Amino acid sequence: MSDTERLDRAYHYVQKFIIEHGFAPHFVDVAHEFGLKPEEGKALVHELLQTGIPCWAYPDTDYIASFAPFNSQPTQCRVTVAGETRWFAQCGFEALAITWMFPKRTVQIDAPCLDCGEALRVEILDGELQNEDPAGICAFVDIPFQEWRSHPLA
């Protein structure tokens, strides 16, 4: 198996794990999945996190903190699918992309306005905006696009 194929399988496993559980797997979970020793699973996780995808470990640990579009640590962007509030989005923008992780299911995003604290709700089905409450919600990022990679939480 090539390195890329191995990383693709690991990537797919982590995403599926988060979809099922709502949080990222530990490296031992990754090791079990691929028949590796724990240290080899840890190395695979770090290798995956260094591919340039918008994902990272909590600083100075081996815990997957964020794996776009999801976040393993709580954020202000809560995600509900089929009545289950189980996931957190990496940020307000990636919250919109979570629709692609749950095809044929309505994804509900609840996030407060960071200015006034008012509850915002967005519902999306297969990339189509179903509901926006209140109307007129906007997205804002203060980091220019070309710097996003160096500011993952812009």
Place this chain on the structure above:
Amino acid sequence: MNLFRSEEHARRWSGYRVEAEGGLTPLRDMLYIFSAETFTERMGGHYIRDMAGFRQDLMARIQEIKGDDPFWSVPR
């Protein structure tokens, strides 16, 4: 990368910077950008192998929504 009640609320936010005015985007437009292959193909099975090729679709969508806004310019 946050959601706000409106553009006025975003401009009032403590983290707002006037130099980043280009970072304001209506929700529907941001959903369109985040519907590029970079985001839709994550469960395709070969995301790592193929991700460089997804960038073109993302760039095209940004160009369509943001035009030549330097805030959204792409490094060459």
